[in-house]
Amino acid sequence: xxxxxxxxxxxxxxxxxxxxxxxxxxxxxxxxxxxxxxxxxxxxxxxxxxxxxxxxxxxxxxxxxxxxxxxxxxxxxxxxxxxxxxxxxxxxxxxxxxxxxxxxxxxxxxxxxxxxxxxxxxxxxxxxxxxxxxxxxxxxxxxxxxxxxxxxxxxxxxxxxxxxxxxxxxxxxxxxxxxxxxxxxxxxxxxxxxxxxxxxxxxxxxxxxxxxxxxxxxxxxxxxxxxxxxxxxxxxxxxxxxxxxxxxxxxxxxxxxxxxxxxxxxxxxxxxxxxxxxxxxxxxxxxxxxxxxxxxxxxxxxxxxxxxxxxxxxxxxxxxxxxxxxxxxxxxxxxxxxxxxxxxxxxxxxxxxxxxxxxxxxxxxxxxxxxxxxxxxxxxxxxxxxxxxxxxxxxxxxxxxxxxxxxxxxxxxxxxxxxxxxxxxxxxxxxxxxxxxxxxxxxxxxxxxxxxxxxxxxxxxxxxxxxxxxxxxxxxxxxxxxxxxxxxxxxxxxxxxxxxxxxxxxxxxxxxxxxxxxxxxxxxxxxxxxxxxxxxxxxxxxxxxxxxxxxxxxxxxxxxxxxxxxxxxxxxxxxxxxxxxxxxxxxxxxxxx
Numbered sequence: 001x002x003x004x005x006x007x008x009x010x011x012x013x014x015x016x017x018x019x020x021x022x023x024x025x026x027x028x029x030x031x032x033x034x035x036x037x038x039x040x041x042x043x044x045x046x047x048x049x050x051x052x053x054x055x056x057x058x059x060x061x062x063x064x065x066x067x068x069x070x071x072x073x074x075x076x077x078x079x080x081x082x083x084x085x086x087x088x089x090x091x092x093x094x095x096x097x098x099x100x101x102x103x104x105x106x107x108x109x110x111x112x113x114x115x116x117x118x119x120x121x122x123x124x125x126x127x128x129x130x131x132x133x134x135x136x137x138x139x140x141x142x143x144x145x146x147x148x149x150x151x152x153x154x155x156x157x158x159x160x161x162x163x164x165x166x167x168x169x170x171x172x173x174x175x176x177x178x179x180x181x182x183x184x185x186x187x188x189x190x191x192x193x194x195x196x197x198x199x200x201x202x203x204x205x206x207x208x209x210x211x212x213x214x215x216x217x218x219x220x221x222x223x224x225x226x227x228x229x230x231x232x233x234x235x236x237x238x239x240x241x242x243x244x245x246x247x248x249x250x251x252x253x254x255x256x257x258x259x260x261x262x263x264x265x266x267x268x269x270x271x272x273x274x275x276x277x278x279x280x281x282x283x284x285x286x287x288x289x290x291x292x293x294x295x296x297x298x299x300x301x302x303x304x305x306x307x308x309x310x311x312x313x314x315x316x317x318x319x320x321x322x323x324x325x326x327x328x329x330x331x332x333x334x335x336x337x338x339x340x341x342x343x344x345x346x347x348x349x350x351x352x353x354x355x356x357x358x359x360x361x362x363x364x365x366x367x368x369x370x371x372x373x374x375x376x377x378x379x380x381x382x383x384x385x386x387x388x389x390x391x392x393x394x395x396x397x398x399x400x401x402x403x404x405x406x407x408x409x410x411x412x413x414x415x416x417x418x419x420x421x422x423x424x425x426x427x428x429x430x431x432x433x434x435x436x437x438x439x440x441x442x443x444x445x446x447x448x449x450x451x452x453x454x455x456x457x458x459x460x461x462x463x464x465x466x467x468x469x470x471x472x473x474x475x476x477x478x479x480x481x482x483x484x485x486x487x488x489x490x491x492x493x494x495x496x497x498x499x500x501x502x503x504x505x506x507x508x509x510x511x512x513x514x515x516x517x518x519x520x521x522x523x524x525x526x527x528x529x530x531x532x533x534x535x536x537x538x539x540x541x542x543x544x545x546x547x548x549x550x551x552x553x554x555x556x557x558x559x560x561x562x563x564x565x566x567x568x569x570x571x572x573x574x575x576x577x578x579x580x581x582x583x584x585x586x587x588x589x590x591x592x593x
């Protein structure tokens with residue numbers, strides 16, 4: 001059926017610009033696209049189990065991520081951009097998991113076996129997520145892990161007071177339930193050759209993480225008492241002890257890892273802990289809550305200083321010489337620190353460099369590496385130049401657990417296509433396989449007001465600084481309910497509550513009109529269900545003229561149907577009109593008047 005210009009123009013406008021199609025700010029920013037707005041509001045409605053199921057649609061590590069996720073979702077939360085009081089999205093995820101998670105609720109469905117085998121190097125979040133994607137598709141997956149524990153850097157890099165190990169171990173049982181085989185204590189290149197994997201498996205994903213610490217060359221750095229964050233945190237994680245830590249520890253770095261090193265130092269016997277960073281305190285890259293936690297535990301901040309020399313006596317560290325950093329980047333934006341003449345000297349017996357981590361090659365030189373040991377790869381598909389070899393996680397450029405999981409999912413999707421002989425590119429929206437900026441642009445709801453963010457209950461700093469016991473008790477039932485109810489519900493479905501027709505026939509108007517443009521057809525029942533009240537237009541932020549569209553398309557339908565309504569139910573009206581103007585139903589006054 002041909003439609004007039006008014007019909008086509010309005011339909012195109014709605015299909016292309018309806019905000020109902022756009023993800024919420026929190027969801028689009030999450031690399032895994034977790035439906036935060038969905039589960040937060042379910043918690044606010046007292047539907048904790050439903051919230052948990054909503055979370056597990058995308059995440060197999062909700063309890064872990066609820067504790068340690070970098071939660072980029074919160075940075076884009078409307079409560080944050082407007083009031084600097086974001087919804088405690090991660091903490092609500094933890095709440096739902098701690099209260100309602102049950103392995104009986106886990107989705108273990110997977111497709112029929114394909115007979116294809118995939119080897120994954122590394123049992124960190126990237127390797128684990130890739131294994132889940134592939135196992136669900138019916139492929140046989142085996143993970144080879146160098147460590148004797150699962151979780152990768154989550155297990156040996158994140159302190160236990162932030163992430164209890166029983167949480168990781170419990171959530172990783174999901175892989176076993178899906179049929180993923182995990183071989184611990186197996187080092188590629190030593191216990192098994194890399195080419196044995198490429199020859200013996202249909203595909204290989206390298207996701208071994210960045211486990212080697214980076215030490216910045218500094219005058220005097222050959223003294224004893226110096227280590228890197230990766231080695232320091234790994235020993236503490238596995239033993240609750242450190243052979244190198246003395247009574248006075250100094251940590252160099254300003255990120256979350258530096259905070260972890262500083263806070264862990266008290267827990268292994270240090271009396272004094274100093275932190276030194278090039279960044280001024282207001283510019284520290286570490287999460288705000290990590291900075292607050294460190295200060296509450298008596299870490300001394302020395303911000304805006306660079307280390308020029310390590311002082312030692314008889315080969316043992318005794319202190320450092322610092323110089324004030326004027327600025328870190330030059331006019332071109334390149335890392336090129338410049339300094340003043342102001343100096344500072346701090347005594348210490350242990351130095352921890354928390355200045356980045358490097359990837360150690362797990363491919364025996366077969367896959368090319370670039371800066372920091374990261375493997376060279378196609379950024380969209382995660383494939384390398386080596387046939388049947390893909391990469392994921394930190395070795396592919398991720399910086400956080402949630403980013404590593406997203407790259408693991410991306411690699412898993414690519415390998416599945418590869419094993420099926422399909423194009424790795426065709427039909428994929430790579431923008432939405434990671435974090436992206438939504439087109440959503442909604443005004444704040446009427447009557448909105450600033451409300452304080454509610455967080456978990458913390459142990460007192462003096463108490464928690466000497467124990468590995470989890471320091472954050474999480475949200476109470478009452479606080480979880482209140483916190484969830486602060487959500488602005490940033491999605492555009494304002495028209496649906498106003499219109500029975502739109503609610504009945506669409507998820508959002510844009511979807512309905514996009515299908516019309518694709519097919520050229522519109523269900524007459526839908527077209528005639530609109531009573532042209534314009535209530536939907538009144539609440540629509542784009543002010544689409546729905547009534548004008550439906551009025552115009554009805555005319556097209558009647559014209560195409562020889563002047564009659566296309567609805568069979570309207571035949572009675574035609575008969576009524578015919579009879580109503582017939583002699584049988586028409587009366588005349590006497591005299592012909």
